[in-house]
Amino acid sequence: TAGITQAPTSQILAAGRSxxxxxxxxxxxxxxxxxxxxxxxxxxxxxxSNTAGTTGKGEVPDGYSVSRANTDDxxxxxxxxxPSQTSVYFCASSDPSGGGTDTQYFGPGTRxxxx
Amino acid sequence: SQQGEEDPQALSIQEGENATMxxxxxxxxxxxxxxxxxxxxxxxxxILIRSNEREKHSGRLRVTLDTSKKSSSLLITASRAADTASxxxxxxxxxxxxxxxxxxxTQLTVLP
Numbered sequence: 419t420a421g422i423t424q425a426p427t428s429q430i431l432a433a434g435r436s437x438x439x440x441x442x443x444x445x446x447x448x449x450x451x452x453x454x455x456x457x458x459x460x461x462x463x464x465x466x467s468n469t470a471g472t473t474g475k476g477e478v479p480d481g482y483s484v485s486r487a488n489t490d491d492x493x494x495x496x497x498x499x500x501p502s503q504t505s506v507y508f509c510a511s512s513d514p515s516g517g518g519t520d521t522q523y524f525g526p527g528t529r530x531x532x533x
Numbered sequence: 534s535q536q537g538e539e540d541p542q543a544l545s546i547q548e549g550e551n552a553t554m555x556x557x558x559x560x561x562x563x564x565x566x567x568x569x570x571x572x573x574x575x576x577x578x579x580i581l582i583r584s585n586e587r588e589k590h591s592g593r594l595r596v597t598l599d600t601s602k603k604s605s606s607l608l609i610t611a612s613r614a615a616d617t618a619s620x621x622x623x624x625x626x627x628x629x630x631x632x633x634x635x636x637x638x639t640q641l642t643v644l645p
Contacts, residue, residue: 422575451632460621460637461576476632508575520564520625522633524575 420444422525424509430531431499439494439528441509449512450492451476451522452484454505461508467492499532506530538636539622545642552609554639556622557602563625565598566633567607570619579607579620614645 425440443450448469453461453476463476467486481503483495492511496503506529510522540555556565564583568576582589582598582605589596595608609616619640623633 453635458637461635463632463634466632477634510576520633521566521578521581522576522623524577526575527573 422509422511422523424507424525424528426528427526428529428531430533431496433500433532434498437496437499437530439496439507439509439530441492441494441525442490443492443509443511443523443525444490445511445513445523446489447511447513447523448489450486451510451512452482452492452494453508453510454478454503455508455527456505464494464507499530501532504530504532539620539639541639542637543640543642545644546612548612548614548643548645550612550643552612552616552641552643554607554620554641556605556607556636558605558622558624558634558636559603560624560626562600565596565605566623566625567594567596567605568621568623568635570621570638572618576621609641612641612643614643616643617641 422443431437451466452464455461462478464482465484467473470486470489473484506527508527509525512522538557566581567579570576580591580596582596593610598605619638621635621638623635
């Protein structure tokens with residue numbers, strides 16, 4: 419299994435443009451998450467989805483939107499990018515309903531630069 | 534806001550030595566997890582300790598949890614150069630709907 423894949427690996431984006439970061443998992447996990455990681459700040463939760471068809475806001479949701487049309491995919495959209503959205507974005511998934519341990523599995527990340 | 538804060542921010546040791554990293558958090562938790570991140574990569578889960586546990590072992594890893602002090606420690610014994618990475622604690626706070634809040638991490642460098 420591939421686990422979690424993210425695309426693109428990196429991107430340079432002009433301010434004001436829109437972009438969708440893609441995330442796909444093949445583990446059939448119910449829950450998925452988007453984080454951003456900035457130097458010295460650890461990971462901050464942007465949006466999450468506990469199951470297909472539902473989404474919720476995390477700590478830093480402004481300027482981002484998500485959708486969860488099915489179990490496997492959880493795209494993150496920046497409608498109008500700003501330089502402060504320059505960051506490394508990580509997608510993760512977990513399966514708390516499986517009697518598991520709430521462990522999250524992470525993708526390799528997307529490095530986004532907004533100029 | 535950051536729920537967990539790691540200490541120290543950076544740690545440099547010689548191969549074979551033990552490395553200890555600490556994490557403090559603010560609210561009551563369901564569990565606390567430790568993750569590792571190699572440079573340029575995603576995070577990898579290391580170990581989870583539940584709020585009713587005080588100590589847990591996994592290979593060369595030992596985690597302790599003191600809920601009265603709202604703190605945890607991660608001990609890596611007999612460190613290797615391959616242990617060089619950033620280590621993050623993450624808390625699953627009560628009522629958080631299983632969302633994790635990550636600390637800012639400890640950068641561990643193990644010198645050969």
